[in-house]
Amino acid sequence: MRYLLNEKGIIDVYVEHVCDEPSILDLLEGGTILQEPIDEGTMDIGEGYVTQNSQPAPNFHEAPETTAEGDANETDALHGGEYNVGDEHELEEEEEEEEEEEEDVITTRSSDLWFNPSWTTVWFEVGMTFEHVAQFKEAIAKYQIQKGCKLKPVKSDPTRQRIHRIGQQCNWSIFASFDKNDKTFKVKTYCREHTCFRSLKSDMVGSRILAEHHRNRIFANPQIIISEIVRLSHLELGVHVSRDKSKLAKERIMKEVKETHTKEFAQLRGYVEELLRLFPQSNVQINSEPPTTPEGKPTFKGIYVCLEGCRKGFLLGCKPVIGVDACFLKGMFKGTLLAAVARDGNNQICLADDLSNHTRRDLTFLSDQHPGLINARQTVFPKARHRLCARHLYANWQKIFKGKLLKKRFWIVARSTYEGQFNKNMEEIKNLSVKVHDALKSIPPDLWCKAFFDTSCKCDVVDNNINETFNNWIMDARYMLIIQLLEYIRVKVMVRMAKNKEEISKWRGNIAPRIRKKLEAHKIEVAKYRCEWNGRTQYDVWHWNDKFVVDLIGKKCSCRAWDLTGIPCPHALSAIGLGNFNPDEFVSIWYKRVKYERAYNVPIMPCNGEKFRENYHGEPLESLPFRCKQGRPKVNRRKGDNETKKVKVGQLEKMTKEGGQITCLLCKQPGHNKRGCPKRPTESEEASASTHQPIPRKPLTCGYCKQPSHTRTTCTARYFVDENSGQSDGLGRKKKHRVGEFINSPELNLQGLQRETTMRHTHPSQFHKAQPPQKSTKKKGSSEA
Structure with missing residues (x-):
């Protein structure tokens, strides 16, 4: 051993x-x-x-x-x-x-087995501990949704809970009670055996459970419809819920959304202090109305935010062109967001400078025809130049003067670069319509035509599409709360500035990529021109019968395209090519690497969250009064007749009658229909016209039986051929008789009617062919024996 x-x-x-x-x-x-x-x-x-x-x-x-690995193995x-x-x-x-x-x-x-409310799958065990009886009830409600079974509390009080399965013979049960030692709620007995089928109906799935399940969804999209909540509840929870219960669940969440709005307005001053702490040179101001009562609080009216990185980037690297446009907020309290957007060296979006401190430079503003913006610009910046968005101008103009040909001519006139070209295009519009010509002449051309724009800003845009792009860029933020809205915009601008700064290392050469594409496109057109040098710095450039003068030192061309944009036009490139110069040297400095780096050199710093702005100094603000309008709220903007409508995916694409003119059927004039026609007869005329008796119509008469009230196609008379009658027509065919004729004829008896009935059910091939009448061989004058 x-x-x-x-x-x-x-x-x-x-x-x-x-x-x-x-x-x-x-x-x-x-x-x-x-x-x-x-x-x-x-x-x-x-x-x-x-x-x-x-x-x-x-x-x-x-x-x-022993192994080679040593003592460890x-x-x-x-x-x-x-x-x-x-x-x-x-x-x-x-x-x-x-x-x-x-x-x-x-x-x-x-x-130590504690229930975790964040569990996606609920399960129970003997000895599982809950903080209180409400948490246990919530776990039971989630469990019955998960298993699809109806549970009923047999014993329910603050200290004991006994739950059984109802509706079917099932042994599942659970009992939990209050533990005096731990001051908690514990599971004492539990029978986990299930012998029942899953049910789609659950009485314990109330509005509170639905509200908890759809909380984030309703917070993100308060405009969600009730039928969508019912559908998602069936797909995600596996239960059928009523519309009333879903509506009550949404009302619970909307009440919390309103409370969250009020909370964010109260924390707005703390958010402003946090921004000023991170960006000391930023300009953030809150406009509020004083309280109406001694115990009241000031009411929020507006906020202005200009971050330090955007302000310095505009001053150092952006062209002095600012687009101003407003968009409507679509949250619970509505409102308006007014944004000032500039263009960087790559003709892209860059949030503009602090306009209130920017009075030493000549600015050019782009906006629509909103009178508030025009009056504000004239008051604050009286020396600044102003341009109207040609797209908005045409949208108002085409309501009176419609037609695709006029639309094409309008944009040709707006894009004219010199005065001679403008006058020529206006004469073409005058040949089409004198009224249209006079309407365009009434608007100052320096507001909407390139031929009269100032050339110092090096920007030739005639529309404000870059602001429309910015409004679409922040579309998701327009549904958010006020602090979430400001943070969303700040983060997007911060990420964009960091991304654009990183893209500089990918440039080929010293010019922005978009500008280089335009320059390469102009080089293709150089072959159409003929250039001659005067011996100094000026050139003559011919294109068929047109001739332009180019000055390389002054960086000018008589077509004014180079003057407006700062990018050499095809005429200038023809002269540059004749002198063997580098085209990149004649591009404006606004489009070069130096300016672009300065625009994005100052970054936007990250900002702390809600917990870091609780201890702020200042009186909290009250939110705007909430007003709920009747009917379904409108979210999308109503588009004009000249705008394209979105077509759903899979929908049949076809031309519509929208934007066309209708023609009256009575007077044959356009612009109205017969209901609104001025020549339509009045009620008295219609009443007098109704007194005339109508012309009586001839009664219907059958062509066969000569009886009224029916025609020959619906006549009930039947035809037959009597083989024994011996009568025939001239062609050897048996004579046809109608039923009525046989009934009224004394020559026919009941046997003839029986033969008729028999012949109706006889196949046509069984009928005897009618034999032609035989000629008599008997001589004239002879007599029978």
Whole structure:
């Protein structure tokens, strides 16, 4: 007998002897040795016996093997020696202590099993702990939605909750009660067996559970319709909920949305202080109305934000052109967002400078025909230049003068670059319509035509599409709360400025990529021109019968395209090519790398969240009064007749009648229909016209039976051929008789009617062909014998 003692003090005893039946020696508590037969799963003992686990026993005669990895992969060191039964009691005490430790660990785990409300899958266990009875009820409600079973509280009070399955024979049940020691709510008994089918109806799924499930969805889209909530509840929760319950759930969330709006207005001053702490040179101002009562609070009226990075970027690297446009907010409290957008060296969006401190430079404003913007510009910037958006101008103009040809001519006139071209295009419009020509002449051309624009700003745009692009860029933010709206715009501008600064390293050359594309497009047209040099810095450029003068030193061309944009026109490139100069040197500095780097050199810093602006200084603000209008709120803007309508995916595309003119059917004049026609007869005329008696119509008469009230196509008379009548027409055909004729004829009797009935059901092939009448062979004057 040999024994092995490992480092843990546990003795393994092995016996090797020859016997009919192999056995295993176990050490018992009394210190005696028991010989026990080996199990059936134990295989024959050879080099080492193998159990059902297929783990060979160690070889006692050989030293333990070691791996190349060292002590980390070695087995426990085994020490050989003789077995001492006196050490048995010490080993038994150590085993009992280990068993007690294991029991303590299991008990601790069961008592520390807490329910987590953020679990996506709800499950229960005996000993699971809840903070209070309301949390347990919420878990039961989520569980029945998850399993699709109807649960009913059999015992329900603040200290005990017993829930059973109802509607079907199912053994599922759970009981939980209040624990006085821990002051918690614990599960005491639980039968987890389910023998019922899933149900789509659940009485415990109320508006509170629906509101909790759709909370984020309704917060993100307060305009979600009730039918969409019902549909999503069925798809995601697997239960059918009513419209009333879904409507009540949405009302719960909308009440929280309103409270959140009020909370954000109260924290607005703290947000402003945080911005000024991060950007000391920024300009952020809040406009509020004083309280109407001594106990009241000031009411929010407006806020102005100009960040330091945008202000310095505009001053250092953007052209002095600012587009101003407003868009409507679509949240609960509505409102208007007015944004000032500039253009960088790549003709892209860049939020503009702090306009209130920018009076030393000549500015050019782009806006629509809104009188408020025009009056404000004249008051604050009386020396600044102003341009009207040609797209908005045409939208108002085409309401009176419609037609695609006039639209084409209007944009040709607006894009004329010099005065001669403008006058020529206006004469073409005058040939089409004198009224249209006079209407365009009434608008000052320096507001909407390139030929009269100032050339110092190096911008030739005639529309304000860049502001429309910005409004569409922040479309998602227009539904948000006020602080979320400001943060959304700040983050998007911060990311855009960082991205544009990174794109500078990808430039090829010293000019912005968009400007280089335009320059390359102008180079293609150079082959159409012929250029001659005057010996100094000026050139004559011919294009058929037109001739233009180019001055390379002054960077001017008589077509004014180079003067307006700062990009060499095809005429200038023809002269540059004749002099073997580099075209990049004649591009304006606004489009070069230096200006672009300065525009995005000052970054926008990140801002802390809500928890860091709780301790702000200042009186909190009240939100704007909430006004709920009747009917469904309109979200999308009503488009004009000249704008294209969006077509849904998969919808049949076809021409519509929108924008066309209608023609009256009475007077044949355009612009109205017969309902609104001035020549339409009045009610008295219609009444007098109705007194005339209509001309009586001739009554219907059948062509066969000569009877009234029906025609020959609907006549019920039937025709037949009488084989025995002997009558025939001139062509040898049997004479046809109507039924009425046979009834009224004394020559026919009842047998003739029977023959008629028989012939109606006889196939036409069975009829006898009518034989022509035979000529008599009897001589004239002869008599019969």
